[in-house]
Amino acid sequence: MRFAVHSCALELVQGDIVEQDVDAIVNAANSSLLGGGGVDGAIHRAAGPELLAECRTLGGCPTGEARITRGYRLRARYVIHTVGPVYHGRPQDAALLASAYRSSLVLAAAHGLRSVAFPSISTGAYGYPLAEAAPVALGAVQAFLAQGVVLGLVRFVLWNHAALAAFERAAHSLFSSE
Numbered sequence: 001m002r003f004a005v006h007s008c009a010l011e012l013v014q015g016d017i018v019e020q021d022v023d024a025i026v027n028a029a030n031s032s033l034l035g036g037g038g039v040d041g042a043i044h045r046a047a048g049p050e051l052l053a054e055c056r057t058l059g060g061c062p063t064g065e066a067r068i069t070r071g072y073r074l075r076a077r078y079v080i081h082t083v084g085p086v087y088h089g090r091p092q093d094a095a096l097l098a099s100a101y102r103s104s105l106v107l108a109a110a111h112g113l114r115s116v117a118f119p120s121i122s123t124g125a126y127g128y129p130l131a132e133a134a135p136v137a138l139g140a141v142q143a144f145l146a147q148g149v150v151l152g153l154v155r156f157v158l159w160n161h162a163a164l165a166a167f168e169r170a171a172h173s174l175f176s177s178e
Contacts, residue, residue, distance in 0.1 A: 012158065015158075017117055020117040024111075029082060068107045082104045101140035120158055
């Protein structure tokens with residue numbers, strides 16, 4: 001599914017983030033940036049040991065912030081590592097989740113990148129409900145692009161049909177008038 005959002009293409013696809021041929025993929029990392037399960041583990045395995053070696057030099061990353069590394073053996077030239085919140089049902093969860101997306105986009109723009117692929121941050125082991133996370137994620141991207149930042153493509157790569165469906169529902173609600 002594809003939407004035009006402030007002259008940027010926004011795509012929702014089901015697939016594997018490590019296979020994306022974009023300037024940068026976003027890693028739903030933990031605060032150590034040293035690998036883990038889910039998306040984080042898959043990205044580290046696909047990129048090779050050089051990614052872990054570079055991540056060791058970064059000193060971690062607080063929740064809601066992002067760091068950038070090379071992509072090594074990935075198709076993507078870069079990996080933007082961001083740490084989403086562990087879900088507790090508090091208002092600050094949404095603010096931290098939005099900040100993780102925004103921080104990732106700020107890094108992409110600062111490095112002159114034109115295409116970025118995101119997973120659904122915090123909705124795996126961190127327990128953020130998809131129906132709540134999707135509008136926060138898409139709203140953060142929409143707000144960032146509304147500032148006039150030029151990106152050619154923002155793609156959400158969702159692992160399964162349930163995630164894709166949740167993002168499609170949120171996108172229809174947010175972008176139906178654009």
